[in-house]
Every structure is written in C-alpha cells, then in structure tokens.
C-alpha cells in the first residue's frame with residue numbers, strides 16, 4: 314500500500330464512502346484509497362440502535378450498504394481494519410497501523426466520532442454503541458437479559474431504550490436532565506417524548522446522576538448520586554462522543570475538543586486537506602457559526618460536497634440538517650442546530666403529545682423539533698431555517 318494516492322480518504326462511514334464514490338465519478342483515472350479502522354465495509358449505522366437491535370432476524374449482512382466488491386468495481390482501493398496513526402500535513406503522508414506510509418495529493422478526513430465511556434468508576438461496565446461489532450455484542454448480551462438500565466436521555470439512549478423494550482426487556486432510562494432531550498430541547502418536547510416512551514413501556518428516571526457501576530457475581534449494579542442501587546444485568550450508556558482525531562495531534566488543524574477545523578468549503582488549514590461528517594467543525598453559512606452536525610444524511614451530503622470541491626469545484630456546504638427517527642411508531646424529527654437556540658416556541662398541540670417547537674437565537678430560526686404528524690411540515694420548518702440563512 315505504500316506509494317502515492319491522488320486522493321486518500323480517512324474513514325469509510327457515510328462521509329468517506331460517498332466522498333470516494335463522488336471523487337471516482339469526477340476523476341475516473343485518479344488513484345483513490347480509502348483507509349478505515351473499522352474491519353467492515355460501509356454499513357448502515359443508523360439501523361444499529363433501531364431495527365438491528367430490536368430483532369435478531371436482522372442479519373449483520375443486511376445492514377451492509379457497500380460490500381468490498383462495490384469498491385473494487387468502481388476502482389476504489391479500500392483498506393478495512395487499518396488505522397491512520399498519523400497525518401503529516403506538510404509531507405502529505407499518512408502513516409498506517411500496518412507500518413506503511415501513503416503519500417497523498419489530496420486527502421479527506423472523515424474519521425467520525427466514537428462514544429465516550431461513562432466517566433464514573435466502573436464506567437467501562439456499561440456498553441456503548443457505535444460500530445456494527447458493538448451492536449452485535451450488545452444484541453448478544455440483550456438476548457439473555459430481562460432488565461436493562463440505559464444511561465443518557467439523548468437520541469442514542471432513547472433509541473436503545475425503545476429497541477430493548479421492543480425485544481421484551483424491562484428498561485429503565487436514566488437522564489441527568491429534568492426532561493428527556495434536556496440538553497438540547499425545550500421542556501414541551503421532552504415531556505411529549507416522555508409520554509411516548511412511557512406509553513411504549515420505558516420507565517424513566519430524570520435528574521438522576523450515575524456515580525458508579527459495580528459488578529458482582531455476574532450482575533451489574535448502577536449507583537446513583539441520590540444513593541440509589543439499581544440492579545441490571547445489562548447497562549448501556551449513550552452519553553456523548555469524542556472525535557477520532559488522534560492522528561492529527563500536534564498538526565494545529567484541530568479545534569480543541571471539537572474535531573477538525575474547516576471553513577464553509579470543507580477546507581482544513583493545510584493545502585490538499587478537507588474534512589467532512591461528524592469530525593468536521595465547519596463554518597456553517599446557514600447558521601452563521603462554526604459547529605458540528607452528527608447526522609447521517611448530513612455526513613453523506615457533506616462528504617459529497619467536499620469531494621466535489623476536491624475535484625475542481627469550490628462551493629460552500631449550506632444545508633439544513635435533519636435527524637429523523639421513530640419511537641414506538643411516532644415519527645420524531647430534529648432540524649437545524651438545537652444547541653444554538655436560546656428561545657423556543659412550542660405549538661399548543663405539543664402538550665397533547667404531538668406538535669412542533671421552533672428554536673431561535675437573535676431573532677433567527679435555527680432549529681425545530683416535530684413530533685408526530687402534526688403542525689408545520691418538515692419542509693416548511695426546513696424552509697424557515699433556510700430563509701434565515703446568514704450567508705458565507
């Protein structure tokens with residue numbers, strides 16, 4: 314593998330894979346090499362906390378989106394199970410975990426993120442979910458348990474709790490915040506979600522801080538700040554992510570704690586280097602701020618945009634991102650950047666369990682939640698955020 318690639322892509326998630334395909338279409342002759350630490354080729358990560366976890370019938374092969382042959386057919390070299398240990402932006406080289414060095418003409422960093430461990434004594438006893446292998450291990454463990462504690466009232470925690478209940482387990486979902494999605498959504502959204510979860514059979518413990526996990530005789534016990542001791546054979550944590558950027562340490566290309574710093578064109582502060590997807594802290598022309606979006610479709614769109622810019626265009630990435638899921642049959646959509654909203658307006662119907670909340674900052678719409686089929690449509694809400702675009 315040592316040698317020179319016209320294009321190197323770090324990561325084979327949605328950002329890296331869609332980028333590699335786009336580069337190939339734009340430049341049929343260039344050598345494209347994708348290096349991915351994950352031993353498996355591109356798969357549907359978003360199913361892992363949904364259909365895959367709910368049912369043992371979903372085979373791991375069913376979630377694969379691009380088998381190795383698909384890369385071969387397109388003339389893209391894919392190296393799975395190989396980690397980039399160091400990127401030298403001056404020499405334009407990647408040092409790989411195999412000991413090889415790959416020189417690149419242009420490189421896209423699309424290395425994504427990984428879950429953080431619950432930062433308490435015994436935190437490693439809680440399972441986390443990111444990769445297909447994590448999901449296989451979690452599902453295997455879930456098969457044998459009747460009760461689980463899920464720590465984290467965000468998207469992943471909520472989805473995992475629902476999936477485990479749908480498998481037939483008793484589930485207690487713990488959140489530090491006073492309502493579900495409390496770190497990013499207003500209270501009416503949280504309360505509406507709590508109703509959906511409770512109706513589906515998820516038990517919820519709010520304002521509950523986990524301070525430790527113990528294990529004795531094969532049983533796990535979750536300890537809470539209020540002195541609670543909660544027995545559960547299975548503990549899962551969904552308490553946030555950290556960005557996969559160790560190979561860029563010391564390059565000056567990182568925004569501390571926030572991944573790779575890029576502009577609106579996805580360009581990093583080094584010649585021939587771009588970043589996209591979860592790992593990119595990008596200047597967002599829609600919202601007028603530098604931030605992260607950790608959504609599947611966003612990663613695909615941004616990967617494509619970076620690839621087009623790497624192959625001759627120079628167009629800013631300007632889209633409203635969306636995360637949609639379904640909790641016990643009720644659709645839930647999050648749009649824009651909820652963490653930027655300083656004020657929220659919730660529709661009256663939300664108190665009944667379905668409706669819309671719109672988040673603003675400085676008079677601009679920056680985010681919205683839509684629960685159920687009620688209130689303004691997703692298209693209208695998206696347009697509302699777009700209308701307030703700040704511009705590059």
Ligand SMILES: Cc1cc2nc3c(=O)[nH]c(=O)nc-3n(C[C@H](O)[C@H](O)[C@H](O)COP(=O)(O)OP(=O)(O)OC[C@H]3O[C@@H](n4cnc5c(N)ncnc54)[C@H](O)[C@@H]3O)c2cc1C
Nearest residue numbers: 324326327328349350351397424425590591607608609612
């Ligand atoms: C369980 C789960 C459910 C989700 N559900 C949804 C959903 O319903 N809707 C939604 O919008 N989003 C969802 N997301 C988020 C979505 O999956 C991510 O936003 C998306 O995968 C980000 O894509 P990416 O390509 O930026 O990074 P990733 O998908 O994380 O891919 C990065 C790749 O880079 C590889 N890598 C990392 N470091 C290195 C290295 N040093 N060298 C080589 N390779 C490396 C990794 O192995 C990985 O394959 C979910 C996430 C999870 C974990």
